[in-house]
Amino acid sequence: MDYSNLKEKMEKAINSYSQKLSEVRAGRANPAILNKVKIDYYGTPTPVNQVAGISVPEARLIVIQPWDTNMLKEIEKAILAADIGINPNNDGKVIRLAFPELNEERRKEIVKDIKKMAEDAKVAVRAARRDGMDEAKAKQKDGEMTEDELKQAENEIQKITDSNIAEIDKILEAKEKEVLSI
Numbered sequence: 001m002d003y004s005n006l007k008e009k010m011e012k013a014i015n016s017y018s019q020k021l022s023e024v025r026a027g028r029a030n031p032a033i034l035n036k037v038k039i040d041y042y043g044t045p046t047p048v049n050q051v052a053g054i055s056v057p058e059a060r061l062i063v064i065q066p067w068d069t070n071m072l073k074e075i076e077k078a079i080l081a082a083d084i085g086i087n088p089n090n091d092g093k094v095i096r097l098a099f100p101e102l103n104e105e106r107r108k109e110i111v112k113d114i115k116k117m118a119e120d121a122k123v124a125v126r127a128a129r130r131d132g133m134d135e136a137k138a139k140q141k142d143g144e145m146t147e148d149e150l151k152q153a154e155n156e157i158q159k160i161t162d163s164n165i166a167e168i169d170k171i172l173e174a175k176e177k178e179v180l181s182i
Contacts (some may be wrong), residue, residue: 001139001153003160006132010164013124017168021175024110029062029099033086033106039078043089048075069093076094102179110179118172122165127163 022032031054038045048054052066052075066072072090079088079097079142088098136153139145145153 001136001145001149001156003132003156006128006157007160009128009131010125010160013121013128014164014167014171016124017117017121018171021114021171023174024114024179029056029058029060029097031056031062033084034062034064034079037075037078037082037084039074041071043076048078051075054179060099060101062099064088064095064097065093067097107179111176114172114175114179118168121168123163125161129157132157132160 007045012111019035022030023035031049034054037048039048039051040046041051048064051068051071052064055063055065057063064075066075068152069092072092072095074094076090078086079086079095086097120150133154136157137152140147140150
């Protein structure tokens with residue numbers, strides 16, 4: 001049995017989870033928080049990182065320097081509209097995003113959110129496992145595989161699932177440590 005489709009689905013779930021985690025505001029400046037911010041660049045919705053230089057000069061500061069200074073207002077509006085929880089500070093040349101210090105209560109909230117995201121990712125991995133198991137059972141029913149091969153396939157699918165769930169747990173643990181140690 002071919003497991004590449006199954007592995008691909010599970011990898012997509014993990015990549016999606018990692019992407020969502022990179023957008024979590026953990027008190028430390030992370031340019032990935034701007035990934036979902038799009039501006040109207042001459043009629044085309046364009047990601048901020050394609051119209052401006054983004055740098056992190058300090059742990060709690062992101063500086064956005066547009067290549068075209070006429071775009072400052074547009075970028076500022078887009079950041080406010082994206083509702084990322086930070087007010088942009090425009091000085092006429094660059095936009096600064098200052099990240100406030102997180103209090104203990106907010107950290108615990110963030111950890112709860114990332115645990116929920118991890119659980120959602122695990123659900124997606126388990127759904128892929130279920131699809132793989134159903135496919136294997138259908139093949140056995142159609143006579144394409146013996147009962148022993150079915151058991152072997154089920155064991156292999158479970159091994160793949162376990163390793164992917166372990167990967168999600170590892171990513172969660174690292175992010176949790178990052179959030180709580182800020």
